[in-house]
Amino acid sequence: AQSVAQPEDQVNVAEGNPLTVKCTYSVSGNPYLFWYVQYPNRGLQFLLKYITGDNLVKGSYGFEAEFNKSQTSFHLKKPSALVSDSALYFCADTGGGNKLTFGTGTQLKVEL
Amino acid sequence: NAGVTQTPKFRILKIGQSMTLQCTQDMNHNYMYWYRQDPGMGLKLIYYSVGAGITDKGEVPNGYNVSRSTTEDFPLRLELAAPSQTSVYFCASSYSEDGSYEQYFGPGTRLTVT
Numbered sequence: 001a002q003s004v005a006q007p008e009d010q011v012n013v014a015e016g017n018p019l020t021v022k023c024t025y026s027v028s029g030n031p032y033l034f035w036y037v038q039y040p041n042r043g044l045q046f047l048l049k050y051i052t053g054d055n056l057v058k059g060s061y062g063f064e065a066e067f068n069k070s071q072t073s074f075h076l077k078k079p080s081a082l083v084s085d086s087a088l089y090f091c092a093d094t095g096g097g098n099k100l101t102f103g104t105g106t107q108l109k110v111e112l
Numbered sequence: 113n114a115g116v117t118q119t120p121k122f123r124i125l126k127i128g129q130s131m132t133l134q135c136t137q138d139m140n141h142n143y144m145y146w147y148r149q150d151p152g153m154g155l156k157l158i159y160y161s162v163g164a165g166i167t168d169k170g171e172v173p174n175g176y177n178v179s180r181s182t183t184e185d186f187p188l189r190l191e192l193a194a195p196s197q198t199s200v201y202f203c204a205s206s207y208s209e210d211g212s213y214e215q216y217f218g219p220g221t222r223l224t225v226t
Contacts, residue, residue, distance in 0.1 A: 009152070032213055043116075043202055043217035044155075051213065090154060094213055098143050098162070098206060099170070102154040 004033075004074075004091045006103035013081045013110055021076040021106045023091030032094040033074040035065055038105075039087045047089075050074060061085070081110045114138050116218035118203050124224045125193040133188040133221050135203030143206045144186040145170075145215065146178065148199040155202065161186055162208070193225045 003026040013019045025031045032051050036044040048059025050067045058064045065076045076089060091103040119134045137144065142163045147155040147170075157170030161180040175197055177189040186205075190197060200222050204215040 034214070036217075041220075043219045044204075044215075045217070046214050049212075049214065098208055098213065099145075099157060099160065100155075100215060102156075104152060104154040 003101055004093045004103040006089075006091055006106045008106050009104075010107040010109065013108070015083050015110050015112050016080050019078050019081040019085070019108065019110070021089050021091075021108060023074045023076065023103060024072050025074060025091075025093050027072055029095045031067075031072075031074075032096050033065075033067065034092040034094070034100065035059065035063070035074075035076050036090045036092060037087045038090065044090065047076070081108075083110050083112060086110045116203055116205055116216050118201075118218035118221050120221060121219070122222045124226065125190075127193060127195065127225060129193050130189070130191045131193070131223075133190070133201055133203075133223075135186045135188065135218060136184050137186075137203075137205040137216070138184065139205060139207070139216065140183060141205035141207045141216070142183065143208055143215075144180065145204040145206075146176070146186070146188045147202045147204065148172065148197075149202060149220075150199050158188065158201075190223075195225050197223065198225045199223060 005024045034049045035047040038044050055067045092100040116137045145160045146158040156172045159178040161167045202220050203218040206215045
């Protein structure tokens with residue numbers, strides 16, 4: 001079964017600094033990896049995905065993620081954080097199917 | 113397009129009561145899903161459907177039932193509500209034929225069972 005791990009419950013970063021939210025995946029089948037963001041009292045919104053092809057994936061709101069097969073990682077990054085990026089971020093994997101397996105989420109807090 | 117809509121937004125139930133959470137999508141997606149979100153636990157799949165008339169259990173189906181009589185609607189039924197079902201419930205949909213695998217989520221229903 002697919003699984004993903006988000007090792008950090010919370011990440012704090014100053015506005016304007018680069019941010020990284022970590023995700024690792026289990027090696028079983030082909031990873032189909034996703035990042036979703038959840039703002040308070042809202043549903044999840046799709047940010048970006050890796051299915052195949054270029055290891056660097058660009059997504060919404062200036063976010064990007066790099067698929068690293070050797071480290072089984074798919075970390076979410078942004079060069080310059082904004083206070084409005086503060087939210088709960090989820091990594092997920094489908095393993096090529098249509099059922100998402102979610103990580104436990106990482107709370108990102110961007111401070112002035 | 114409204115996307116995925118869910119009703120109600122909030123609900124308080126007493127132990128043993130039953131209710132139906134409604135979910136509708138207007139994107140003609142064939143796949144639909146129900147998740148529950150508990151603090152620090154991520155989202156867990158309750159049930160899913162690959163098309164009208166077809167449903168299947170997810171990771172945490174006990175205490176719930178679903179039906180899919182139309183492409184648009186995927187209601188979730190709670191029978192004999194228990195405090196353990198206090199959670200936020202999200203419905204989602206996706207289209208399996210375009211290779212995107214992207215799921216679209218509704219705004220959620222916050223349920224409290226006391």
